[in-house]
């Protein structure tokens with residue numbers, strides 16, 4: 001068990017809770033001796049174990065935009081066992097309008113020093129109807145757009161290959177299902 005604040009302040013690139021918040025453009029509420037401030041989660045992480053908090057600040061809460069009925073979300077984490085820290089993870093949101101993507105977010109964990117958004121893939125998906133071919137192309141972009149390292153949990157090559165398959169599945173499921181609220 002843990003808290004979302006602990007999960008983001010721990011600042012692990014593999015943090016599961018953080019990745020969902022990153023994919024959903026969440027805002028982090030912060031309080032300290034000089035007052036309060038709000039920081040988009042995409043600007044919160046500065047490196048592995050490093051965040052924008054000053055020494056006298058704490059996280060007091062989050063604002064997570066409510067997904068409407070036209071938005072699908074899917075999260076996948078791969079680890080050695082179900083409860084292990086993610087070897088690689090992906091969170092995707094897809095908002096549909098008139099049969100096309102109005103907005104997509106694609107976030108990956110354990111592939112960079114911080115949880116990573118891939119704006120070039122999001123821009124590629126926007127405005128398209130997601131056929132298998134388009135999803136395949138987007139998944140290739142995900143794999144080509146990351147520069148993971150080799151560590152105790154997996155090789156860089158494994159992570160790049162796994163990212164492709166995970167992106168295909170996550171984008172497809174976010175596209176085909178409505179938000180589960």
Ligand SMILES: Cc1cc2nc3c(=O)[nH]c(=O)nc-3n(C[C@H](O)[C@H](O)[C@H](O)COP(=O)(O)OP(=O)(O)OC[C@H]3O[C@@H](n4cnc5c(N)ncnc54)[C@H](O)[C@@H]3O)c2cc1C
Nearest residue numbers: 002003005006007009010014015016017058059083084085
């Ligand atoms: C065995 C094990 C398995 C794990 N598995 C996973 C996993 O599967 N997925 C995953 O995402 N993570 C995993 N983790 C790491 C995970 O990030 C943390 O264990 C957990 O999320 C932290 O939550 P917590 O509330 O216990 O925070 P704590 O451990 O209490 O705190 C973590 C850090 O954040 C700081 N902090 C906590 N709350 C605040 C706050 N409100 N404001 C400012 N700073 C704060 C603390 O000072 C500390 O530096 C695992 C850890 C362990 C030890």
